[in-house]
Amino acid sequence: MMMYLASDEPQNPLLPEWPEIVIGLFCIGVIYFIFRTRLLPTINKALEERREAIEGGMEKAEAAEAEAKQTLEEYRARLEEARHEAARLREEAREQGAALIAQMREEGQRQREEIIAAGHAQIEADRRQAAQSLRQDIGRLATELAGRLVGESLEDHARQSRVIDRFLDELDERARAAEVAK
Amino acid sequence: MTPDQTLAFETDCHLFHDCGYPAPSLFSFEFEPLFTLGPIEFNKPMLMALLGTVFVLGFFWAAFARAKVVPGKLQMVAEMGYDFVRRGIAREVIGKEGERYVPLLVSLFFLVWVLNIWAVVPFGQIPVTSMIGYPVALALLVWVIYMTLTFQRNGFVGGIRNLCVPSGLPRWIYFLLTPVEFLSNVFVRPFTLAVRLFGNMFAGHVLILVFTIATWYTLGSIVGTFYSVTSLTMTLILTGFELFIQALQAYVFTVLTATYIAGALEEAH
Numbered sequence: 490m491m492m493y494l495a496s497d498e499p500q501n502p503l504l505p506e507w508p509e510i511v512i513g514l515f516c517i518g519v520i521y522f523i524f525r526t527r528l529l530p531t532i533n534k535a536l537e538e539r540r541e542a543i544e545g546g547m548e549k550a551e552a553a554e555a556e557a558k559q560t561l562e563e564y565r566a567r568l569e570e571a572r573h574e575a576a577r578l579r580e581e582a583r584e585q586g587a588a589l590i591a592q593m594r595e596e597g598q599r600q601r602e603e604i605i606a607a608g609h610a611q612i613e614a615d616r617r618q619a620a621q622s623l624r625q626d627i628g629r630l631a632t633e634l635a636g637r638l639v640g641e642s643l644e645d646h647a648r649q650s651r652v653i654d655r656f657l658d659e660l661d662e663r664a665r666a667a668e669v670a671k
Numbered sequence: 672m673t674p675d676q677t678l679a680f681e682t683d684c685h686l687f688h689d690c691g692y693p694a695p696s697l698f699s700f701e702f703e704p705l706f707t708l709g710p711i712e713f714n715k716p717m718l719m720a721l722l723g724t725v726f727v728l729g730f731f732w733a734a735f736a737r738a739k740v741v742p743g744k745l746q747m748v749a750e751m752g753y754d755f756v757r758r759g760i761a762r763e764v765i766g767k768e769g770e771r772y773v774p775l776l777v778s779l780f781f782l783v784w785v786l787n788i789w790a791v792v793p794f795g796q797i798p799v800t801s802m803i804g805y806p807v808a809l810a811l812l813v814w815v816i817y818m819t820l821t822f823q824r825n826g827f828v829g830g831i832r833n834l835c836v837p838s839g840l841p842r843w844i845y846f847l848l849t850p851v852e853f854l855s856n857v858f859v860r861p862f863t864l865a866v867r868l869f870g871n872m873f874a875g876h877v878l879i880l881v882f883t884i885a886t887w888y889t890l891g892s893i894v895g896t897f898y899s900v901t902s903l904t905m906t907l908i909l910t911g912f913e914l915f916i917q918a919l920q921a922y923v924f925t926v927l928t929a930t931y932i933a934g935a936l937e938e939a940h
């Protein structure tokens with residue numbers, strides 16, 4: 490059995506001894522000081538460098554990706570542009586063709602109308618001329634016929650009709666002669 | 672060694688030998704001074720505290736003094752610990768401002784942990800933190816920082832309000848809550864911070880002692896050997912359990928410190 494001397498009562502375990510407090514404070518103080526001034530700055534620097542190295546690599550990859558994306562975008566834009574250009578040209582050509590056709594059609598129309606108009610004018614002129622010459626001829630013929638009729642005896646109907654027949658024959662003759670002369 | 676300092680193992684007291692179980696007592700936490708330096712009686716736990724400090728510094732010096740971008744094994748392990756406190760405690764609890772308090776929290780966590788781990792280190796075999804002086808020292812430091820930050824950040828009136836008046840409650844409850852809150856923040860918090868760590872380590876040490884002594888005490892007869900083996904198994908299990916508790920208590924101590932700092936930095940309402 491353990492024997493304890495009465496004078497050597499154990500200390501209350503909840504009462505701190507001041508040397509323990511001093512040593513405890515000293516321990517944490519030393520550790521804090523060295524961590525604060527020396528060790529943690531070093532490791533933080535290393536960690537920062539590591540982070541930068543990793544992020545640097547990632548940034549590089551990101552930059553490359555961005556560049557590739559941009560190139561693709563540019564390429565697409567250009568393709569689109571070319572497509573637009575082609576469409577535009579085609580459209581333009583079509584429009585031009587249509588315009589040309591329309592123009593030519595118009596021109597043809599105009600020419601046709603001109604020709605027709607010219608034909609009409611010519612016919613009209615011919616007709617007028619013919620009418621005029623006919624009128625003149627008729628007048629002349631009428632005068633001639635009247636003169637003949639007046640010159641001959643007018644009482645005899647048979648004669649009269651003979652005169653007329655003769656006149657007509659003469660006319661025919663004349664026309665034939667004109668035809669032959671032509 | 673004086674007779675009253677005799678270890679239980681040397682008592683030659685066994686089951687059925689007409690002598691009682693030599694239970695661990697407060698004497699298990701008393702140490703003869705190794706030497707006396709002026710008023711200081713330098714004892715074993717003090718030496719262990721200093722050695723623990725040297726170990727923490729040595730480990731991190733070896734790991735971090737020439738920190739490399741591509742870490743070696745030692746640096747990797749140390750970085751995990753550092754990152755655990757930095758991210759898992761400082762940033763998690765305090766937030767963005769926590770970066771300033773990382774050195775303090777890292778120091779506290781690893782010092783407390785190492786002082787706790789002494790409990791299971793051969794020839795040490797007592798947690799330094801089961802001596803109330805060491806938890807008190809650390810809690811005192813935390814308390815001073817807590818108070819300083821509170822008044823520095825909020826001014827005198829704001830600081831008092833920060834300590835006494837929790838926000839967002841119905842008005843009438845403040846009559847009741849203000850004194851409670853003041854007591855809690857200014858006195859109870861540092862006290863429990865120290866005593867929680869002390870109590871856990873103290874009790875853990877006693878538990879291990881109980882079964883270790885029982886292992887020895889029950890040895891000697893056939894029946895006793897069964898008891899002895901059981902006790903030994905319990906000792907081993909409890910040692911494993913203590914390893915867990917040691918880390919947990921270091922974590923709790925650090926998290927609470929971070930919580931107090933976060934509370935101090937909180938804007939006055």
